[in-house]
Amino acid sequence: MSPLLRITDLVLETGPAAAPVRPVSHVGFEVAHGEAFGLVGESGSGKSLTLRAVIGLLPEGVRQAGGTLELERDGAMRPYRFAEVRGRGIGMVFQEPMTALNPTMRVGDLVTAGPRARYGWSRRAARSRAVDLLAEVGMPDPKAQARMWPHQLSGGLRQRVMIAMALATEPSVLLCDEPTTALDVAVQDQILRLLHRIRTERGLSIVFVTHDLGVVRRLCDRVAVMYAGQVVETGRVEEVFTRPTHPYSAGLLRSMPTQDTPRDRPLAAIPGGQPGAGDRPEGCRFAPRCGHALPACAGLAHVLAAVPGSPSRSACIRVADLGGPPLDREALLSPLPGGTA
Amino acid sequence: MIHSGRFGFVGRRLLQAIPLTLVLLLLVFAMLKVVPGDPAMQVAGPRASAATLQAIRVQLGLDQPVWEQFLHYLGRIATGDFGTTATGSTKVGTLIASGAPVTLVLLAVSTVFTVLIAGATALLAARRPDGLVDRMINVMAAFGVGVPTFWLGIVLLAGVALPTGAFPIGGWGDTPATVLRAAVLPALALSVSVAPVLMASLRSGIVEARRSEYHAAAQAAGVRGWKLTRGFVLRNAAVPPVSLLAALTTLLLSGAVVVESTFGLPGLGLSLTQAAQNRDFNVIQGLTLVFSLAVVVVNLVGDVLVAFLDPRVMV
Ligand SMILES: Nc1ncnc2c1ncn2[C@@H]1O[C@H](COP(=O)(O)OP(=O)(O)OP(=O)(O)O)[C@@H](O)[C@H]1O
Ligand code: SF4
Ligand SMILES: [Mg+2]
Numbered sequence: 001m002s003p004l005l006r007i008t009d010l011v012l013e014t015g016p017a018a019a020p021v022r023p024v025s026h027v028g029f030e031v032a033h034g035e036a037f038g039l040v041g042e043s044g045s046g047k048s049l050t051l052r053a054v055i056g057l058l059p060e061g062v063r064q065a066g067g068t069l070e071l072e073r074d075g076a077m078r079p080y081r082f083a084e085v086r087g088r089g090i091g092m093v094f095q096e097p098m099t100a101l102n103p104t105m106r107v108g109d110l111v112t113a114g115p116r117a118r119y120g121w122s123r124r125a126a127r128s129r130a131v132d133l134l135a136e137v138g139m140p141d142p143k144a145q146a147r148m149w150p151h152q153l154s155g156g157l158r159q160r161v162m163i164a165m166a167l168a169t170e171p172s173v174l175l176c177d178e179p180t181t182a183l184d185v186a187v188q189d190q191i192l193r194l195l196h197r198i199r200t201e202r203g204l205s206i207v208f209v210t211h212d213l214g215v216v217r218r219l220c221d222r223v224a225v226m227y228a229g230q231v232v233e234t235g236r237v238e239e240v241f242t243r244p245t246h247p248y249s250a251g252l253l254r255s256m257p258t259q260d261t262p263r264d265r266p267l268a269a270i271p272g273g274q275p276g277a278g279d280r281p282e283g284c285r286f287a288p289r290c291g292h293a294l295p296a297c298a299g300l301a302h303v304l305a306a307v308p309g310s311p312s313r314s315a316c317i318r319v320a321d322l323g324g325p326p327l328d329r330e331a332l333l334s335p336l337p338g339g340t341a
Numbered sequence: 342m343i344h345s346g347r348f349g350f351v352g353r354r355l356l357q358a359i360p361l362t363l364v365l366l367l368l369v370f371a372m373l374k375v376v377p378g379d380p381a382m383q384v385a386g387p388r389a390s391a392a393t394l395q396a397i398r399v400q401l402g403l404d405q406p407v408w409e410q411f412l413h414y415l416g417r418i419a420t421g422d423f424g425t426t427a428t429g430s431t432k433v434g435t436l437i438a439s440g441a442p443v444t445l446v447l448l449a450v451s452t453v454f455t456v457l458i459a460g461a462t463a464l465l466a467a468r469r470p471d472g473l474v475d476r477m478i479n480v481m482a483a484f485g486v487g488v489p490t491f492w493l494g495i496v497l498l499a500g501v502a503l504p505t506g507a508f509p510i511g512g513w514g515d516t517p518a519t520v521l522r523a524a525v526l527p528a529l530a531l532s533v534s535v536a537p538v539l540m541a542s543l544r545s546g547i548v549e550a551r552r553s554e555y556h557a558a559a560q561a562a563g564v565r566g567w568k569l570t571r572g573f574v575l576r577n578a579a580v581p582p583v584s585l586l587a588a589l590t591t592l593l594l595s596g597a598v599v600v601e602s603t604f605g606l607p608g609l610g611l612s613l614t615q616a617a618q619n620r621d622f623n624v625i626q627g628l629t630l631v632f633s634l635a636v637v638v639v640n641l642v643g644d645v646l647v648a649f650l651d652p653r654v655m656v
Contacts, residue, residue: 088563101555103555105572117564168562
C-alpha cells in the first residue's frame with residue numbers, strides 16, 4: 001500500500017524556549033491509503049498533541065520544535081502547510097461533540113461551514129449537501145436535524161454531526177481523537193461501526209487516537225504504542241496484539257480485560273506510573289517500571305528498530321530475550337461485529 | 342418547529358413584561374402618595390378654607406378610594422396625560438415629547454460609540470491575552486470606569502469643542518447634521534464610562550471562543566479569516582455583552598442626566614434635574630415612569646437579541 005501521510009521526528013515543546021519541556025519527542029509514523037492507524041498509550045503519553053500537531057491545531061503554549069509532516073499529493077509525498085490541508089486533505093473529529101460543535105449555529109450550517117468557507121458554496125447549495133452528509137452519517141431524520149441546534153441532539157447524534165462536518169470537505173485522512181470516549185458504551189459501538197463503514201465506502205485513511213486497546217483491535221490495521229512522548233512499538237495489529245515486542249505493550253495487553261476475564265479477578269496492572277513530561281529518565285523511559293531492565297537500558301538511545309523474526313518495530317533492546325510464548329489474545333481477535341452502522 | 346420556538350420565546354417575554362409594567366405604574370403612582378404634604382393644600386394655598394379644600398379634593402379625585410384613584414391614573418397615562426408642571430404653564434406630556442428625541446439621539450449615538458469602542462478595543466486586547474496591548478487597554482479601561490462623567494464632559498468642552506470649533510459649546514441643533522454634531526461630545530463622555538465594562542466582557546468572550554474546541558473544529562474544517570472570526574468567535578462572544586448592554590442602560594440613563602446638564606442639552610435628563618430642584622412632582626413622576634419603561638423595553642429587546650444569538654437560552 002502506498003503511503004498517504006508521513007510524520008517524521010515530530011518534536012513538540014512547551015515552557016520557556018531556554019529550558020523547554022518536550023511532551024512529544026521524535027515521534028514518527030506512516031499511514032497508507034485506506035488504512036486505519038491506531039495511536040495508543042496511557043493518559044499523558046502525548047497522543048492528542050501528536051494528532052493536533054498533524055493539522056497544526058496545537059493548544060496555546062505548545063509549539064512544534066522539529067519534524068516533517070508530509071501528505072501524498074499527485075503521486076508524491078510533499079511537506080504541507082496547514083492552510084493547504086485543513087478542509088482539503090485532512091479532517092479531524094474531536095473527542096467531545098458537546099464542546100466541538102458551535103452552539104450558536106444550526107447543525108446544517110455547521111456541517112458545511114468548511115466547504116462554504118473554502119469553496120464559497122452558496123447557502124442554498126450547502127443546505128442540500130448538508131442533508132446528504134447527515135444522511136451518510138446515519139442521522140435518522142437529516143432534513144429536520146439540519147435545522148436543529150447542536151444542544152437539541154443526543155451525544156451520539158452530535159458525534160455523527162461532528163463526523164459529517166469533517167467529511168464535508170472530502171478529506172483523504174480523518175484524524176480521530178478518542179471520538180467515542182465521551183459516549184455510552186452502546187453508542188460507542190454505533191460510532192465505531194459508522195467510522196468503519198465510512199472508511200470502507202470512501203476509501204478513507206483514519207488515524208485513531210485512543211487508550212482503549214479493544215477499539216484499536218476492532219478498527220485498526222496498524223498501531224503505534226506511545227509511552228512518555230515516544231513511540232515504543234509499531235506494527236500490524238494482529239502482530240502487536242499476539243506477539244508484542246516491547247514490555248510496555250505486553251503490559252498494556254495483560255491489563256486489558258477480555259470476555260474470559262472473571263469479573264472479580266483484578267487485572268494485571270503495570271506497577272508505577274508514567275513519568276511526566278518534565279521528569280523523564282535518561283535512556284529507555286520505561287526502565288523504572290520494566291521487569292526486564294538492565295543497567296544498559298538507562299544509556300539507551302531511542303531507536304525504533306526492526307525486530308528479528310517479527311514484522312513489528314520496537315524500541316526495546318531486550319526484545320530478543322523477551323521470548324516466551326505468544327500472548328493468548330484470541331478472544332481479542334474476533335472480527336468487527338456484524339450489522340450496519 | 343424551531344422557528345416557533347424563537348417566536349414563542351419572544352411572545353412569552355412580551356407577556357412577562359405586562360405584569361412588570363403594571364407594578365412599575367403602581368410604584369410610580371405610589372410615589373406621589375408618599376410625598377409629604379396635602380396636594381389639595383398645595384393647589385389651594387395654605388389659607389384656604391376647609392370647604393375649599395374639600396371641593397378641590399373632590400375635583401382632584403382625592404376623596405375616592407385609592408384603587409379607584411390608581412385606575413383613574415392608568416386611564417390618564419393611557420391617553421398621555423401626565424398632568425401639568427408646577428407652574429401650570431406646560432403640560433408634562435409636552436415636556437416629555439420635546440425632551441425625548443434629544444435624549445434618544447444622545448443614547449443612540451452613545452450606544453453606537455460604546456459598541457465601536459468596546460468592539461475595537463476588545464479585539465485588540467484579545468489578540469494577545471496578557472500581552473502589552475492587553476494590559477494597556479486594561480489600564481485605560483479602569484481609568485474610563487473611574488473618571489467622573491461630568492468632569493470628562495467639561496474636559497471635552499474645554500479641550501476639544503473650544504479649540505477646534507468643530508462642535509458646539511453645549512446646546513442642541515435643529516437640523517439632522519447639527520443635531521448629530523451636537524451629540525458627538527456628550528455621547529462620547531457618556532460612552533467612556535460604559536464601554537470598558539462591555540469591553541471586558543467581550544474580550545474574555547473572544548479569548549474563550551478562540552480557545553474553544555468548536556473554534557479548533559472549524560479551523561480543522563478549513564474555516565479561516567473573517568468567516569472564522571465572525572461565525573466562531575464574535576457570534577459566541579457577543580452573547581454576554583448584549584445582555585450586559587441591556588443591563589447597562591440604567592447606567593447610560595443616569596449618565597445622560599449628568600451629561601445633559603453639563604452640555605446644556607434640552608433632553609429629559611435636564612428636565613429631571615430642573616424638576617428635582619423645583620420639587621416639581623408631576624414632572625418627576627412622569628419622567629420616572631418614562632425612564633423605567635425605557636429600561637423594561639431595552640431589557641426586553643436585549644433578551645430577544647440574546648435568544649437569536651444563542652438558541653440555548655430559549656427555555
Ligand atoms: N496545553 C498544554 N500546555 C502544556 N503542556 C501540555 C498541554 N497539553 C498537554 N500538555 C502536556 O503534554 C502531555 C501529553 O498530553 P496529551 O494531551 O497529548 O496526552 P494524551 O496521550 O492525549 O492523554 P489523554 O489520554 O489523557 O488524552 C501531557 O501530559 C502534558 O504534560
Ligand atoms: S529497553 Fe530495557 S528497560 Fe526499556 S523496555 Fe526494554 S528491557 Fe525494559
Ligand atoms: Mg488525549
